[in-house]
Amino acid sequence: MPNTSLARTPRLGINLLRGGDASAETMLFIHGNLSSSVFWEGTIEAFESEYHCIAPDLRGFGATEPLNIDARLGLGDMAEDMLGLMDHLEVPNCHVIGHSMGGGVAMKMMLAEPARLRSVTLVNTISPYGYSGSIDEHGAPAHRDGSPGGAGYVAAALVSRLAGGDRSKESQFSPRNVLEQLYFKPPFVPDHIDALLDAMLSTHIGDDWYPGDAEPSCCGHGLAPGRRGIVNAMSRRYFNASGIVTIDPKPPVLWIRGAEDAIVCDEEGDAERAPQPMIRQTRSVLQAYRREGGRVCEHLIKDAGHTPFIEKPVEFNAALRWFLQP
Numbered sequence: 001m002p003n004t005s006l007a008r009t010p011r012l013g014i015n016l017l018r019g020g021d022a023s024a025e026t027m028l029f030i031h032g033n034l035s036s037s038v039f040w041e042g043t044i045e046a047f048e049s050e051y052h053c054i055a056p057d058l059r060g061f062g063a064t065e066p067l068n069i070d071a072r073l074g075l076g077d078m079a080e081d082m083l084g085l086m087d088h089l090e091v092p093n094c095h096v097i098g099h100s101m102g103g104g105v106a107m108k109m110m111l112a113e114p115a116r117l118r119s120v121t122l123v124n125t126i127s128p129y130g131y132s133g134s135i136d137e138h139g140a141p142a143h144r145d146g147s148p149g150g151a152g153y154v155a156a157a158l159v160s161r162l163a164g165g166d167r168s169k170e171s172q173f174s175p176r177n178v179l180e181q182l183y184f185k186p187p188f189v190p191d192h193i194d195a196l197l198d199a200m201l202s203t204h205i206g207d208d209w210y211p212g213d214a215e216p217s218c219c220g221h222g223l224a225p226g227r228r229g230i231v232n233a234m235s236r237r238y239f240n241a242s243g244i245v246t247i248d249p250k251p252p253v254l255w256i257r258g259a260e261d262a263i264v265c266d267e268e269g270d271a272e273r274a275p276q277p278m279i280r281q282t283r284s285v286l287q288a289y290r291r292e293g294g295r296v297c298e299h300l301i302k303d304a305g306h307t308p309f310i311e312k313p314v315e316f317n318a319a320l321r322w323f324l325q326p
Contacts, residue, residue, distance in 0.1 A: 002041055002044045002045065002055070003017070003019070004017055004018075006063075007089065009088040011081055012067050012081060013065040014064050016037060016057065017038070017053075017056075018053065019048030020044075020050070020053045021052055024050065027094065028082065028085075028096045029044065029098075030055075030098040031102050032102050032124075033101040033234075034162075034175075035196070035203075036062030036202055037062060038062070038195055038199040039196060040055040042309070042313055047317070047321075054091075058105070060204045061202060068208035069228065069229055071212055071225060071227050071232035071235070071238050072227055073233065073238070074239035075233050079108035080112070082096075082109055083109060086116065093115070093117065094117065095120075096109060097120075099123040099309070100124050102123075102125075103123060104125065104234060106122060107122075110241070110247055115249055119251050119253070119254070120253050121256060121323065122253065122255045122256070123256055123257065124264050124307070125282065126264060127276070127282050128240070128241045128244065129239070130234050130238070131264075132150060132231075132234070132235050133149035133225070139236065139240065142236070143217065143219040143221050144218075144219065145217055146236055146237025146238070147219055148217070149224070149236065150212065150225025150235045150237070151214050151225065152222070154211040159210070159211060161174055162175055162205055167201075175200050179200055183306050185260040185311065196310075207226070207229055208228050209229060211230065211231040212226055212230060213228045213232070225237045244285065246292065250292070250294035252296075253296045254297045254298075254299065254323040255298045256301065256316065257301065258304030258306060258307070259302050259304065264278050266280055286298075299319045299323075301315055
């Protein structure tokens with residue numbers, strides 16, 4: 001069973017789940033937005049007999065020291081936190097598995113120190129061009145200030161209910177309903193839904209964390225991402241990991257996703273936000289990565305939503321184990 005510990009790195013104190021033999025190859029699991037390391041507990045249990053497994057809480061989430069998130073770094077602060085954690089734990093290299101926003105952190109790690117990554121698994125990842133603010137498969141910005149997108153477009157009712165620790169199902173914006181309706185393909189509800197809700201409610205709320213601040217668009221298109229907070233850090237204004245195409249060395253990449261994902265998909269857009277073809281953007285970058293000599297595998301899990309490692313653990317674990325074979 002994974003155990004919880006606190007790693008006091010030179011950058012910040014990081015809460016993490018840890019399992020397996022520390023002398024084995026390391027798997028680093030990075031969680032997504034509005035969640036924590038708890039989401040990876042079942043996956044760690046499946047792999048800890050073969051690997052050294054670590055799953056940290058990112059800054060602003062779970063029980064990790066809640067240092068502010070500088071959106072202008074485009075998840076770069078979180079990537080450096082993870083590399084610093086590897087240093088602290090004396091892990092020279094590892095397999096990185098990033099879910100959703102965590103996939104963005106993994107891509108930033110690829111850009112920073114690719115030689116330290118034995119492989120990268122992107123699970124229902126955000127696009128290499130971020131989440132919001134781009135309009136075609138090549139990641140062209142909708143507008144130079146990132147509008148319309150960022151923290152200003154997060155529902156205020158959801159933020160309020162997260163801050164208040166709402167555990168009810170009385171509103172479409174109740175965190176429990178968001179978790180059940182968007183993170184999984186209904187009617188699936190995991191047995192440990194209350195633990196996952198606890199993880200969601202552990203998110204730090206405010207301009208420095210979730211969702212972040214907003215500013216008026218200088219282009220006249222509603223609101224633009226501000227300079228603080230996680231939703232802005234994922235926006236096209238600040239996040240661009242398409243440079244992974246030219247890194248050397250190129251760690252092997254597995255792109256694995258649930259086919260019914262309602263969060264990361266090819267958006268049609270609406271009156272306020274431009275459409276973003278996130279799946280096509282990711283595929284375009286990974287195809288270029290392959291053309292430049294990188295190994296890329298894609299695995300689609302049918303009848304699963306945004307979190308296939310919880311919805312379809314047998315298929316997910318088998319695909320990941322196959323990919324990691326020498």
